Amino acid sequence: xxxxxxxxxxxxxxxxxxxxxxxxxxxxxxxxxxxxxxxxxxxxxxxxxxxxxxxxxxxxxxxxxxxxxxxxxxxxxxxxxxxxxxxxxxxxxxxxxxxxxxxxxxxxxxxxxxxxxxxxxxxxxxxxxxxxxxxxxxxxxxxxxxxxxxxxxxxxxxxxxxxxxxxxxxxxxxxxxxxxxxxxxxxxxxxxxxx
Amino acid sequence: xxxxxxxxxxxxxxxxxxxxxxxxxxxxxxxxxxxxxxxxxxxxxxxxxxxxxxxxxxxxxxxxxxxxxxxxxxxxxxxxxxxxxxxxxxxxxxxxxxxxxxxxxxxxxxxxxxxxxxxxxxxxxxxxxxxxxxxxxxxxxxxxxxxxxxxxxxxxxxxxxxxxxxxxxxxxxxxxxxxxxxxxxxxxxxxxxxxxxxxxxxxxxxxxxxxxxxxxxxxxxxxxxxxxxxxxxxxxxxxxxxxxxxxxxxxxxxxxxxxxxxxxxxxxxxxxxxxxxxxxxxxxxxxxxxxxxxxxxxxxxxxxxxxxxxxxxxxxxxxxxxxxxxxxxxxxxxxxxxxxxxxxxxxxxxxxxxxxxxxxxxxxxxxxxxxxxxxxxxxxxxxxxxxxxxxxxxxxxxxxxxxxxxxxxxxxxxxxxxxxxxxxxxxxxxxxxxxxxxxxxxxxxxxxxxxxxxxxxxxxxxxxxxxx
Numbered sequence: 001x002x003x004x005x006x007x008x009x010x011x012x013x014x015x016x017x018x019x020x021x022x023x024x025x026x027x028x029x030x031x032x033x034x035x036x037x038x039x040x041x042x043x044x045x046x047x048x049x050x051x052x053x054x055x056x057x058x059x060x061x062x063x064x065x066x067x068x069x070x071x072x073x074x075x076x077x078x079x080x081x082x083x084x085x086x087x088x089x090x091x092x093x094x095x096x097x098x099x100x101x102x103x104x105x106x107x108x109x110x111x112x113x114x115x116x117x118x119x120x121x122x123x124x125x126x127x128x129x130x131x132x133x134x135x136x137x138x139x140x141x142x143x144x145x146x147x148x149x150x151x152x153x154x155x156x157x158x159x160x161x162x163x164x165x166x167x168x169x170x171x172x173x174x175x176x177x178x179x180x181x182x183x184x185x186x187x188x189x190x191x192x193x194x195x
Numbered sequence: 196x197x198x199x200x201x202x203x204x205x206x207x208x209x210x211x212x213x214x215x216x217x218x219x220x221x222x223x224x225x226x227x228x229x230x231x232x233x234x235x236x237x238x239x240x241x242x243x244x245x246x247x248x249x250x251x252x253x254x255x256x257x258x259x260x261x262x263x264x265x266x267x268x269x270x271x272x273x274x275x276x277x278x279x280x281x282x283x284x285x286x287x288x289x290x291x292x293x294x295x296x297x298x299x300x301x302x303x304x305x306x307x308x309x310x311x312x313x314x315x316x317x318x319x320x321x322x323x324x325x326x327x328x329x330x331x332x333x334x335x336x337x338x339x340x341x342x343x344x345x346x347x348x349x350x351x352x353x354x355x356x357x358x359x360x361x362x363x364x365x366x367x368x369x370x371x372x373x374x375x376x377x378x379x380x381x382x383x384x385x386x387x388x389x390x391x392x393x394x395x396x397x398x399x400x401x402x403x404x405x406x407x408x409x410x411x412x413x414x415x416x417x418x419x420x421x422x423x424x425x426x427x428x429x430x431x432x433x434x435x436x437x438x439x440x441x442x443x444x445x446x447x448x449x450x451x452x453x454x455x456x457x458x459x460x461x462x463x464x465x466x467x468x469x470x471x472x473x474x475x476x477x478x479x480x481x482x483x484x485x486x487x488x489x490x491x492x493x494x495x496x497x498x499x500x501x502x503x504x505x506x507x508x509x510x511x512x513x514x515x516x517x518x519x520x521x522x523x524x525x526x527x528x529x530x531x532x533x534x535x536x537x538x539x540x541x542x543x544x545x546x547x548x549x550x551x552x553x554x555x556x557x558x559x560x561x562x563x564x565x566x567x568x569x570x571x572x573x574x575x576x577x578x579x580x581x582x583x584x585x586x587x588x589x590x591x592x593x594x595x596x597x598x599x600x601x602x603x604x605x606x607x608x609x610x611x612x613x614x615x616x617x618x619x620x621x622x623x624x625x626x627x628x629x630x631x632x633x634x635x636x637x638x639x640x641x642x643x644x645x646x647x648x649x650x651x652x653x654x655x656x657x658x659x660x661x662x663x
Contacts, residue, residue, distance in 0.1 A: 047322040048259050049240040073255045126206045128213050131220055 009178035035158035050164035057108035058125040071164035080160040101127040229331035235324025282325040308334040354464030360412030377436035443471040500557025527627035528592020530580040531640035537576035548610035619653035
């Protein structure tokens with residue numbers, strides 16, 4: 001394979017890895033319920049914000065840098081929490097934000113573990129949450145030309161109605177990363193109820 | 196260990212930044228102005244609570260709305276023009292201000308006037324493109340206040356208008372201007388010409404005043420202040436029209452400053468027709484009063500002697516008698532004078548000489564009596580005095596009568612043509628008693644006068660307490 005083909009294979013692999021990681025971890029986070037990935041959300045147009053809040057983590061290693069974001073509206077999560085526990089009607093936005101920051105943290109953690117399994121040590125930031133117009137990394141379209149960075153976004157549908165995930169990945173080298181795949185990693189034992 | 200510390204520190208800083216970001220977002224959420232951020236396609240990518248309240252949506256549903264859909268097609272074109280201008284990289288403007296109505300979400304919702312400030316935020320991501328933020332302030336309250344103020348302005352009975360530096364009317368702030376100046380069209384007219392038409396007699400004052408306005412235009416405000424008093428000369432002006440239309444106005448002129456120099460003038464026209472007419476009625480009433488007083492004076496005052504006539508005597512002396520009976524007056528004397536040999540004066544020197552004698556005697560009587568005494572020319576050469584007295588000595592009337600007699604006897608009278616004449620008078624004095632009337636008193640005084648005449652004239656005959 002030539003270098004471009006290697007890079008393209010890495011991109012495709014990483015794209016799948018990130019998407020899969022989000023689905024698996026979201027399902028686990030939302031009480032093992034079924035979560036479906038919508039690859040190209042039909043009701044979304046480029047340039048539109050995906051939701052009011054963004055929870056994100058930054059993952060870095062020698063090979064690449066990933067900004068991983070979860071876009072959500074607190075009301076959706078509040079509604080979901082109410083179905084779980086009636087007393088959760090009084091949850092503040094801050095609590096819901098922390099809840100979703102933890103989700104992004106777990107999704108990032110899952111990616112780290114996959115890389116670790118391939119002897120690539122990856123660092124991860126604390127999750128941050130922001131809102132407003134700050135779609136700083138809203139580069140959802142793949143760049144043309146040499147593929148050294150790419151963006152992606154998708155929708156997860158589940159008991160929480162729908163949230164969006166997006167990522168912005170910069171490949172820092174030309175190593176073949178297509179072999180990095182999630183092994184049959186079982187969902188983490190011991191369900192965590194953040195709230 | 197060191198790396199761990201650095202990591203912790205970094206996490207801490209990030210956490211603080213996150214809090215700061217959230218704090219800023221909260222401020223944006225709560226500002227009373229409408230705040231939105233629009234992407235390249237004018238879709239809302241950030242909205243605050245004021246916007247959501249205005250549109251009637253949640254923070255979530257506000258996202259993705261087409262902001263321009265809330266404007267009428269005409270206003271939308273204006274808005275898009277501004278957007279296009281700001282998104283043009285070749286253009287250096289970074290913001291624009293525009294007043295546009297926000298049409299709202301339904302036909303039931305009335306359009307609201309808004310003042311918008313539009314800012315170019317630039318491009319952060321390719322997908323969002325050139326991002327624009329807008330801050331809008333609802334002017335409805337301001338407009339309502341303005342309308343209220345204008346309706347007050349329009350309805351007050353005061354003419355308010357603005358003149359340019361040349362004295363032309365540029366703004367009519369109250370409808371009453373048209374009524375006062377009796378003119379349907381005022382804008383562009385010269386106020387000087389309008390006022391001069393009805394007040395040609397005040398041409399000089401008007402010309403001076405409007406020359407002053409032209410002269411002060413563009414000058415510093417203190418310059419006008421120093422000469423403002425000169426405008427006071429046109430205190431009231433008349434406005435005439437067909438069918439007997441007549442109004443009186445009082446103009447007041449105040450400069451409108453711009454950079455501390457006189458730019459224009461605010462004119463207040465006060466309708467003083469009512470007060471002017473009332474003043475005229477008062478003056479008329481005063482004149483009538485004076486005329487009536489003069490007529491009355493003629494009726495009660497003898498022009499020759501300057502003393503009262505019998506018309507006045509009846510009432511006034513009757514009142515004194517009544518007062519004396521109530522013991523308010525200790526003593527009331529009635530003195531009746533008669534000039535001695537007056538007929539021969541007339542016959543010898545003529546009636547003119549007789550008149551001079553009457554006049555001179557009147558002067559002597561007035562000089563010898565007080566304001567409280569009543570002096571009357573009773574007939575031809577007969578005079579009556581009513582002398583109220585509260586002093587302790589008795590027969591004050593007799594004293595006064597004798598004083599007058601003596602004074603006349605000692606005073607030579609110029610009867611004209613270089614001739615001087617000495618004249619004497621006789622008098623009878625009667626004192627008011629409990630059952631007296633004017634007639635009885637006069638009758639008794641006349642009786643004593645007769646005695647005085649009979650006893651040789653130039654003397655005073657006084658009633659004694661025994662009535663002799």
